[in-house]
Amino acid sequence: MAGMHALHKILANCARPKRHSVTPGEFLEIEPDIFGVIVGVNGVEAKRMTADLEELGITEIPLRDRIIAVADHASPAPTVAIAGSQKLWRDFFKAHGIRTFDGGAGVSHLVLCEEGIVRPGMLAIAIDSHAPTMGAIGMYSTSLGGGRLTLYAIGRYVIQVPKVTLVRISGKLKPGLSGRDASLYVNGKLGQRGAYNNAVEFAGTFIDALSMDMRFTFANMGTEMGAVTSYIQPDKTTLDWVNQRGSADYTVYETDRDFQYDSVHELDVSRIEPQIAVPHAPDDVKAVSEVAGRKVDQAYIGSCASGRLEDLAAAAHVLKGRKVHPDVRLIVTPGSREILKAATVLGYIQTLHEANAIVTSSNCGACPGLHGGILAPGDVAITSITRNFEGRMGPGGEIYLASPATVAASAIEGRIASPLQYLSAERT
Amino acid sequence: MKLTGKVWKFAQDDINTGLIRKQMYNHLPPQEQGKHCMEALDPEFSSKAKPGDFIVAGTNFGCGSSTPAHYSIVALGIPAVVAESFGSLFFSNCVGGALWPIVCPGILGLVETGDTLEIDTDTFVVRNVGTGKTLQGVALPEIYRGMIDAGGEKPYLKARLAAERA
Numbered sequence: 160m161a162g163m164h165a166l167h168k169i170l171a172n173c174a175r176p177k178r179h180s181v182t183p184g185e186f187l188e189i190e191p192d193i194f195g196v197i198v199g200v201n202g203v204e205a206k207r208m209t210a211d212l213e214e215l216g217i218t219e220i221p222l223r224d225r226i227i228a229v230a231d232h233a234s235p236a237p238t239v240a241i242a243g244s245q246k247l248w249r250d251f252f253k254a255h256g257i258r259t260f261d262g263g264a265g266v267s268h269l270v271l272c273e274e275g276i277v278r279p280g281m282l283a284i285a286i287d288s289h290a291p292t293m294g295a296i297g298m299y300s301t302s303l304g305g306g307r308l309t310l311y312a313i314g315r316y317v318i319q320v321p322k323v324t325l326v327r328i329s330g331k332l333k334p335g336l337s338g339r340d341a342s343l344y345v346n347g348k349l350g351q352r353g354a355y356n357n358a359v360e361f362a363g364t365f366i367d368a369l370s371m372d373m374r375f376t377f378a379n380m381g382t383e384m385g386a387v388t389s390y391i392q393p394d395k396t397t398l399d400w401v402n403q404r405g406s407a408d409y410t411v412y413e414t415d416r417d418f419q420y421d422s423v424h425e426l427d428v429s430r431i432e433p434q435i436a437v438p439h440a441p442d443d444v445k446a447v448s449e450v451a452g453r454k455v456d457q458a459y460i461g462s463c464a465s466g467r468l469e470d471l472a473a474a475a476h477v478l479k480g481r482k483v484h485p486d487v488r489l490i491v492t493p494g495s496r497e498i499l500k501a502a503t504v505l506g507y508i509q510t511l512h513e514a515n516a517i518v519t520s521s522n523c524g525a526c527p528g529l530h531g532g533i534l535a536p537g538d539v540a541i542t543s544i545t546r547n548f549e550g551r552m553g554p555g556g557e558i559y560l561a562s563p564a565t566v567a568a569s570a571i572e573g574r575i576a577s578p579l580q581y582l583s584a585e586r587t
Numbered sequence: 588m589k590l591t592g593k594v595w596k597f598a599q600d601d602i603n604t605g606l607i608r609k610q611m612y613n614h615l616p617p618q619e620q621g622k623h624c625m626e627a628l629d630p631e632f633s634s635k636a637k638p639g640d641f642i643v644a645g646t647n648f649g650c651g652s653s654t655p656a657h658y659s660i661v662a663l664g665i666p667a668v669v670a671e672s673f674g675s676l677f678f679s680n681c682v683g684g685a686l687w688p689i690v691c692p693g694i695l696g697l698v699e700t701g702d703t704l705e706i707d708t709d710t711f712v713v714r715n716v717g718t719g720k721t722l723q724g725v726a727l728p729e730i731y732r733g734m735i736d737a738g739g740e741k742p743y744l745k746a747r748l749a750a751e752r753a
Contacts, residue, residue: 186728203616204655211741215748240614288653288676302653304676305683308740313748317679317730351601352647356675385650387675440601527652528610548605548651550627 162415164323166358166390169299169412173282175315183322183421188315193277194222194303195267195285198230198252198259200529202244205251211308220255221314227276228252228259229267231523237530265495265521266463268292268300268379273497275404279393279411284316288382289463289545291359295371295378296401297393297411302382321387322421324354327363330429335582337473338373339465339543339562341365342380343434347444348426355385357421360414365428366391371400372469379464383441383546433577435541436560439549447565447577457540458483458570459552460563461492461519462526465543468498468505470563475507477567477581478514484573489516489566490532492524516570528552541569588708590666590687591716592639596700597628602644603651604677608659610652617655621662638664641704643694645670649677657681667706669694669713669724682731685739689713691724708735 163171163180171178173189181187199205212220220226228248236242252259264270267285271277272293279297283290286303293300306316326349332341346353353359359381366374374391381389391397393411401409433447460466460474471493483489491511493499499521502508511518517532525532526544528551534540536555543566544551547558561569564578571581604610606627608620615623625632625642642660648670649656657680660668667687671694681688689706691697691713698704703716711724727735737743 186730188730200614202614215741215744244614286653288651302676304653304679305681305740306679308683309744312744317728319675319728351650355647355672385647385674546651548603550609551605554609554611 161419162417164418165412165414166299169280169282170320181320183320186317186319189318190314191284191316192225192281193283194226194310195271195283196226196228197232197267197286198228198245199248200233200241200244202247205247209251212312215312217312220311223256226257227271228257229264229270230262231266232527233529234262234522263496263520266523268463269495272296273495275406278401278406278409280409289379291381291386291389292375292379292463294389295374295391296397297391299388301388321358324357324359325420325423326359326361328365328426328428329363330365330427332428335579336433337562337564338369338376340431340434341428342377343436343444344428344431345426346380346383346442349384349424350442351385351440353384357386358388358390359384359386360390370469371396372467376464433565436547438547438557441546441560451575451577453575454539455487455541455569455574456538457532457534458487458489458566459525459532459540459542460566461524462544464545465563466492466494468501470543471502471507473564474567475510477564477578479510481514481571483515483570486573487570489570490519490525491516492519493521495521525552541566541575590706591703592641594641594643594698594700594702594704595636596643598645598695600646601650602648604649604654604656605651607649607656610654613654617658618662620659624659624663633663636663640665642668643698645695646672648673650674655680657684657686661686671695682734683740685735687735689724691722693722697722
């Protein structure tokens, strides 16, 4: 029997009936450990879900103790229509005894990990294309496409067992660069279909030395390579982080030595400059110096890609004692309340306020273009968000993706700028 | 079963869900999303497309967000999308909505907009009715085929639950 990847062992364990082994390409019916949902913006769907479950004769949702709802998209509600829709979803969750993290808790992938609800070795299905973010702790976390009614009604989901792409990264970044620069570089090298419909595993000496905050960034950006899930093998860094979250109930699966990866990419990040993805593709990545000087209207730091404490620290470092350019709106959306509280205690939030940044509550913010910084046609934005698809933050807006430090430096200058001059040694 | 319809071809690769139906229309009732179907690429599309027509597309159609952009296609009465390949989230969304997602390498070379295409949902052979040329599409797994044949996720579950309760 061919060796199995850790992700395949997780799938085998969650398959119904349970399996000893699985083969890439086959379709499995699985029962997830966690089903992550959002307090939705479409109320018609909430009404229909209630009606459909009634019609199917489901009075108790089988997975109700494993379903977690988070109000992260368009929360608090920006419009009357969305407020009404979210109310219908809240009523639905309440009626079925589903635990809900309401507005301000943060982005679902961050909240579920921080709360210790998801842990290594688990399998989560979540309604959000960036669910692979949670793979940073060594679990199988994938996004829900179709199949929501099936999950609510019978607690099952169909997964095609993915092949695995290994991305092995080595090297040490030059001073002033962050994990997001490395992540952008990797996305640029692999492209939007670099791990198309595969799982992607990030490994190598660079990943070994990386903080959890930046591991989440890498796992998050697996989505932008077309990966169905991301994975980083748990090590001491992972387990130290997980153990602080309260529960020791987890399993670390190991990949068999003779496992055959579908493809292996070796990348070295030791020589890269600050990186930027230009409109309208997350894999159209260049050095910041190639587009420096482009005027920006809005700067945005946040999202499940780069809204963590280390990201806010980098932004505060650049902005300390400086002001945002008067023609620019700099919006900062911490990824979760935990991050917002920590950043407040550490003084980063005060620094951001002093610099005239707009600091918002914790949520998905402007990233999905629903509220909190929608772009006007013709607006140019430099951001740390997940993807720069055309019109994502508002029809006709142009989105650049970069590290929080690059976003902060650009906000100061009113044009795309390298952060390196703001990160000189005497300021550290 | 054989489906026959007129082709609307969107030849580019990586058409993401935001181009199929902009995220700003996500809150609309599914039936009303039809008028915004593909409008980012062809503002007239929803008025030109007729029930029974097909969308033909390139590689990675429906990549990006897990948003149920397929609602906009279903609302127009389009029964199938034939593409070189699909984004996986959009693909399974289609199945739940009883919209056939047919993976068919080479399809961009087989048909043009306005051609009549025939899709055999048992063999997954697709045929350009005008030229007679055919291509072999990729068969859907049994569980997905059963769901679409049943009329989508809910009718499938109804039958399954009835069988389990019997």
